[in-house]
Amino acid sequence: MADGFTDRFSTPDRRFGRVLLTFMALAFVALIAAAATIGWNTLRNQDYTAEVVHTLDVRQAIADVQVQLEQSETARRGYVLSGKPLFRTAFARTDGAIRPGLAQLTRLTADNPRQTARLSSIAVQFARLERLRAQSMALADAGALDVARRRFADDASVPTMRAIRYRLEAMASEEASLLVTRAERQRATTRLFFASLAVAAVLLGVVALLSLLVVFRNHRDLTGSRDALASLNDTLEDQVAERTADLSRANEEIQRFAYIVSHDLRSPLVNVMGFTSELAAAADPLAALVDRVEAERPDLLSDDARLAAREDLPEAIGFIRTSTQKMDRLINAILRLSREGRRIITPERIDPAALVDTIAGSIQHLLDARGVTLVVERPMPMLVTDRLALEQILSNLVENASKYLQPGRPGTITVSAREQRGRVIVAVADNGRGIDPRDHQRVFDLFRRSGAQDQPGEGIGLAHVRALAYRLGGTIDVESELGQGATFRLNLPAAYDQQDSKP
Amino acid sequence: MNAHQSVGIVMIEDDEGHARLIEKNIRRAGILNEIKHFTDGTQALHHLFDAPDGPARNGPALVLLDLNLPDMSGTDILVRIKAEGSPLKRTPVVVLTTTDDKVEIQRCYDLGCNVYITKPVNYESFATAIRQLGLFLSVIQVPEVEA
Numbered sequence: 132m133a134d135g136f137t138d139r140f141s142t143p144d145r146r147f148g149r150v151l152l153t154f155m156a157l158a159f160v161a162l163i164a165a166a167a168t169i170g171w172n173t174l175r176n177q178d179y180t181a182e183v184v185h186t187l188d189v190r191q192a193i194a195d196v197q198v199q200l201e202q203s204e205t206a207r208r209g210y211v212l213s214g215k216p217l218f219r220t221a222f223a224r225t226d227g228a229i230r231p232g233l234a235q236l237t238r239l240t241a242d243n244p245r246q247t248a249r250l251s252s253i254a255v256q257f258a259r260l261e262r263l264r265a266q267s268m269a270l271a272d273a274g275a276l277d278v279a280r281r282r283f284a285d286d287a288s289v290p291t292m293r294a295i296r297y298r299l300e301a302m303a304s305e306e307a308s309l310l311v312t313r314a315e316r317q318r319a320t321t322r323l324f325f326a327s328l329a330v331a332a333v334l335l336g337v338v339a340l341l342s343l344l345v346v347f348r349n350h351r352d353l354t355g356s357r358d359a360l361a362s363l364n365d366t367l368e369d370q371v372a373e374r375t376a377d378l379s380r381a382n383e384e385i386q387r388f389a390y391i392v393s394h395d396l397r398s399p400l401v402n403v404m405g406f407t408s409e410l411a412a413a414a415d416p417l418a419a420l421v422d423r424v425e426a427e428r429p430d431l432l433s434d435d436a437r438l439a440a441r442e443d444l445p446e447a448i449g450f451i452r453t454s455t456q457k458m459d460r461l462i463n464a465i466l467r468l469s470r471e472g473r474r475i476i477t478p479e480r481i482d483p484a485a486l487v488d489t490i491a492g493s494i495q496h497l498l499d500a501r502g503v504t505l506v507v508e509r510p511m512p513m514l515v516t517d518r519l520a521l522e523q524i525l526s527n528l529v530e531n532a533s534k535y536l537q538p539g540r541p542g543t544i545t546v547s548a549r550e551q552r553g554r555v556i557v558a559v560a561d562n563g564r565g566i567d568p569r570d571h572q573r574v575f576d577l578f579r580r581s582g583a584q585d586q587p588g589e590g591i592g593l594a595h596v597r598a599l600a601y602r603l604g605g606t607i608d609v610e611s612e613l614g615q616g617a618t619f620r621l622n623l624p625a626a627y628d629q630q631d632s633k634p
Numbered sequence: 635m636n637a638h639q640s641v642g643i644v645m646i647e648d649d650e651g652h653a654r655l656i657e658k659n660i661r662r663a664g665i666l667n668e669i670k671h672f673t674d675g676t677q678a679l680h681h682l683f684d685a686p687d688g689p690a691r692n693g694p695a696l697v698l699l700d701l702n703l704p705d706m707s708g709t710d711i712l713v714r715i716k717a718e719g720s721p722l723k724r725t726p727v728v729v730l731t732t733t734d735d736k737v738e739i740q741r742c743y744d745l746g747c748n749v750y751i752t753k754p755v756n757y758e759s760f761a762t763a764i765r766q767l768g769l770f771l772s773v774i775q776v777p778e779v780e781a
Contacts, residue, residue: 397732397755398702402651408757409658459755 148348155341162338165331172324179317186310189239189246193303196232197296199225204292207264211271211279222268233257236302246305249298256295263288382472389469393462400459407451414444457589461578464591468577468598476517476602478627483521483557484511487546490526494533503533503542511548512555515626520599524607525559527592528619532561534586537614554605555625562616571609603627641776642689643669645698646678646711647730652753656698656730659761663768675706679714682722690721694776699747701731701738709745716746724777728767 203225210218233254240246263286270279421440424432487507491498498505514521525546532544540562548557566574570581577594600607604624611617643660647653653671660669672678681688682697689695697715701708708729715722726748733739734752742750751767754760 394732395702398649398652401732401753401755401757401760402649402655404755404757405655405760406651408761409655463755 151341151344151348155338155345158334158338158341162331162334165327165334168327169324169331172320172327176317176320176324179313179320183310183313183317185239186306186313189236190303190306190310192232192236192239193299193306196229196236197299197303199228199232200292200295200299203229203264207268208283211267211276211283214271214274214276219268219272226264229257240302243305246302249302253295253298256291256298260288260291260295263291386469386472389465390473393465393469396462397459397466400455400462403451404455404459407448407455410444411448411452414440414448417444460589464577464589464595467591468595471520471595471598472602474520476520476627478515479518481514481516481518481521482511483514483525483546483548483555484509486518486522487525487529490522490529494526494530497530498533501533501536501542503536503544505529505533506543506545508545508547511557512550512625514555514623516603516623517627520603521623524596524599524621525557527596528559528621531592532559532563532617532619534588535561535563535582535617537562537564537616550625553625555623557621557623558618559621560616560618565613565615566609566611566617567613568611571611574609575607640693641667642693642695643667643698643771644678644682644689644695645669645671646675646703646708647671647698647700648673648703649700652700655757655760656764659764660768660771662761663765663772665768665771667771673704675703675708675711679711682711682715689725694778695722695725696771696776697725697727699727699729699731701729701733701742709742712742712745712747726774726776730767 203222206218206222206225209215210222233250237247237250240250267279267283267286267288270276270282418440421432421437425437484507487505491505491507529544529546533542536542543562545560546557547560548555550556564582566581573579574581575593575597576590578590579594580588580590597607600621600623604627606622607619608622609617609619643665645653645656647656650673653673657669657671670681672681682695683690686692697711699708699711703711708731712727712729714720715725715727717723723746727746728749728751729742729747730751730753732753732755739750749767749770751763754763
């Protein structure tokens with residue numbers, strides 16, 4: 132599993148991911164720049180369009196003034212020539228429109244100094260023309276058409292008219308050239324707009340592609356991780372089962388080892404003990420012989436022979452016997468422990484209080500002999516566990532409690548139990564001589580004991596108790612101080628479960 | 635045991651010391667029959683089935699069998715003796731071993747062993763057990779071996 136994860140996030144792949152993200156960020160920045168360019172371009176385009184419209188307006192205004200000017204001049208000439216009132220009204224209408232037209236033109240071209248200069252010149256010329264026109268119209272009104280016609284031929288109205296015309300044409304041509312440049316500029320910005328748009332489109336495509344890549348990669352990573360997790364999940368149970376099988380195998384191996392070792396140790400021990408007995412039996416006739424020789428022929432008996440037959444032989448045999456007997460007990464203890472580990476647990480519903488009563492009944496004579504009082508606190512929570520194992524544990528603990536008394540203090544043993552989150556804690560408390568805190572772990576080890584060695588025992592009981600507690604899926608510990616009594620706490624699952632059992 | 639024909643005792647026991655102690659105590663019970671001792675299974679099987687003076691060819695016998703042998707398990711010998719068609723299938727077999735495992739005891743009886751005795755470690759008990767076995771041997775009838 133771990134290999135899969137390392138592969139997925141290996142260095143080249145990660146570098147590629149970073150490069151990809153950098154490119155994507157750059158592409159986004161470029162896209163934003165393109166958008167800004169487009170925005171700015173659009174604003175400029177608006178300006179240019181406004182300028183073009185303005186130029187067209189100016190041209191329109193110039194054309195209007197030209198038309199009014201020519202029409203009014205035509206009307207004036209018609210009136211002076213014919214005196215018809217039709218021309219008089221036409222003149223009044225068109226002549227009146229010129230000044231407002233010029234004023235509008237002045238307003239429109241205020242930003243252009245050349246046009247303004249031309250306009251002011253036009254204004255001067257037009258003022259003169261207006262005067263001349265007023266004189267000739269007044270003469271015509273008075274009926275002096277001849278005078279008016281003569282005056283017209285003499286006065287400066289024709290050249291003035293021409294001057295105005297020229298200037299207006301100059302203005303028009305200026306506006307025309309302005310229109311050409313402005314239209315060209317507008318087209319340029321439009322081209323730029325489209326170019327920016329194209330660039331933005333390309334960038335958008337790139338960003339989309341990169342995003343797709345990133346998303347795809349993320350998706351692939353996620354899928355990979357999910358698959359790895361799923362397969363890890365699938366194999367987890369198998370792995371646990373495998374480990375458990377390994378542990379059980381190791382445990383069985385140890386059990387078998389203990390069994391074989393202790394079993395095979397017994398075989399030579401049988402010989403040692405057997406031949407020791409044979410030796411002891413053989414020593415008896417020898418001792419009898421020594422006795423007879425001493426009585427009948429004392430001169431034949433040496434001190435060494437007498438000592439050997441009467442003291443050395445029995446002493447040696449005695450030591451061999453006690454040692455082999457002790458060894459036998461130790462081997463039996465190991466055998467019993469290993470056999471206990473192989474025993475099949477049969478859980479059943481048990482009232483610990485009733486069990487303690489049974490135990491008390493079976494060792495009542497011991498308790499009486501030692502002057503110990505046993506108190507069972509009721510009620511106790513029910514337990515589902517192996518009866519024999521629990522009985523052995525509790526009877527060991529009660530027996531120990533009655534055994535190691537504080538001199539001069541009558542023994543009292545209190546057995547209590549309480550339930551705590553699916554566990555039952557059975558406490559066996561005494562007021563005996565207590566256990567040195569340094570020995571609290573040691574007392575549970577095989578062949579280890581604590582305190583004054585004034586009581587018979589091999590240091591097997593508590594090792595057995597702990598092995599049984601483990602077997603039932605529980606634990607045992609002790610709380611004690613020297614001279615203050617001891618409390619052994621057995622912590623068992625309220626209901627035995629095969630899974631809980633520590634191998 | 636059968637008076638008209640001497641019944642040989644075949645002792646299969648890998649531990650010399652045990653063998654000696656067993657023999658001593660059997661003798662103390664007043665049994666005077668010949669005791670042949672083998673320390674491994676191969677030799678014992680050869681004697682039982684093939685030797686000219688062995689029980690298969692030459693009269694009835696009683697087998698004292700230890701289960702822990704160097705070259706095979708005592709139960710293998712038991713299987714051979716009690717097998718269907720074996721000339722020795724009615725020969726009494728006394729399993730005498732240190733193992734007191736319940737499963738092992740059951741297995742031996744299932745295979746047809748006649749008596750199963752656990753060697754007591756304590757010598758007094760051991761001696762008593764063997765002597766009682768001797769007394770038992772002195773009264774039991776051993777069948778003839780089929781030709």
